[in-house]
Amino acid sequence: MKHPLQRAATATAVVSLVLAAAACGKTGSASSSSSASPSSGGSAVSASGSIGLLLPENTTTRYEQFDKPYFEAKVKQLAPNVTVNYANAGGSAQVQAQQVQTMINEGVKVIVVDPQDSTQIKASVDAAHAKGIKVVSYDRLAEGPVDAYVSFDNVRVGQLQGTGLIDALGSKASPSAKIVEIDGAQSDPNAAQFKSGFQGAVKGKLDIAYDASGQWLPDVAAQKATAAINQLGAHNIAGFYSANDEMAAGIATSMKNAGLSGLPLTGQDAQLDAIQRIVAGTQSFTIYKAYKPEADSAAQMAVDLLTGQSTASIANTTQTNGSGNKVPADLLTPVLVNKDNIKSTVVADGLWTIPQICTPTYAAACKSAGLE
Structure with missing residues (x-):
């Protein structure tokens, strides 16, 4: 699989032209495992009809700021006469x-x-399938007769988090080093894969002394982290695993309240506040999963299915969902981002600019990190 940053310059140029206003100057990009080029040229250009895009929540910044505009722009590029009907579930499976x-x-x-x-959506996927509507599962793999799926290699995400945590611990890493693990929501199959990859990477190397779900919510993660600190004792904890950056924000607050500093804290999603915590030294790293290639791949799959084309040029592997359906899949490559490579990853990709990262609060830390 190609490195996610190989086509950063090209992707950034495309996005800056198409989405300058919509993305407010933020044009994150990276390479997909596929080229996401039109597979049927004329048929896509002349195609008509509509594609539905349903995203899960609007608490995380990515969906409204990046995924939606990137997806819409790619569909417009591939099939100018096709419309995108958009809806956001606001965190509710029933609404979705x-x-x-x-x-x-x-x-x-x-x-x-x-x-x-992913489980509750099965009835909806079945209903769509019964009407002859094709379904592309985006980022999380839905149950039911899904036609295609695009996400990142989620087990690899967890592995990167595990090896990154070990590296951040340095000489303090040992089978007796107690780690607090705060996972994502149990309803999210990605969370199980992150956990599997993480635990596989640290097995026999660190002691997972406390393990709980933070439900992808910063407040819940903060509560779990505080419970862990009270249970284990602050001085007995070597580091914290957070499955994503939203929860890392809550955990960082709990650590601060407990007087803990200098301990490793992981994350995922390369959110702006996480990058700032990395610069400031209160978060060790994040996992960068570039939104543009994922949205581009989903748009290409959707247009291919709309025009009766195969998704095989993009979906070069398969994944089996919770209902046992074998789904053609495109799995992209994640990247670990720490203080040393912020400039060559999320800044070079245009996801965040140095002025956005280096606000007055972080100016001194940015200077120390070479972000000027």
Whole structure:
């Protein structure tokens, strides 16, 4: 699989032209495992109809700021006459089920859905399939007869988090070093894969002394971290595993309240506040999963399915979902970002600019990190 930054310059140029206003100057990009080029040229250009895009929540910054505009721009590029019907579930699986039904009633030809709950969405996928509507699962793998899936190699994400935590511990890493593990929501199959990769990477090398779900919520993660500190004793903890940056924010607050500093803290998603914590030294690293190639791949799959083309040129592997369906898949490559490579990853890719990162609060830390 190609390195995620190989086509950063090209991707950034495309996004800066198409999405300058929509993305407010933030044009994150990276390489996909596929080229995401039109597979059927004329048929895509002349195609008509509508594609539904359903995203799970709007608490995380990525969906409204990046995934939605990138997806819409790629569909526009590939099939100018095709419209995108958009809905955000706002964190509710029930709302998302209603949104799928609305899309079915509106006559969309393809539904691209990032399921709020991968199991509960099955009934909606079945309903769409019964009407002949193709379904692309985005970022999380839905249950049911899904036609295609795009995400990142989630086990690899967890492995990077595990090896990154060991590296951050340095000489303090040992089989007796007690780690607090805060995982994602149990309803999210990605969370299970992150956990599997992480635990596989640290098995026999670190002691996972406390393990709980933070439900992808910073407040819940903070509560779990505080419970762990009270249970284990602050001085007995060597580091914290957070499955993503949202929860890392809550955990960092709990660490600060407990007087803990200098301990490793992991993350994922390369959110702006996480990059700032990395610069400031209160978070060790994050995992960067570039949004543009994922959105581009989903858009290409959707247009291919709309025009009756195969997704094989993009979906070069398969994944089996929770209901046993074998789904063609495109799995992209994640990248670990720490203080040493912020400039060559998220800044070079245009995801975040140095002025966005280096606000007055972080000016001194940025200077020390060479971000000027």
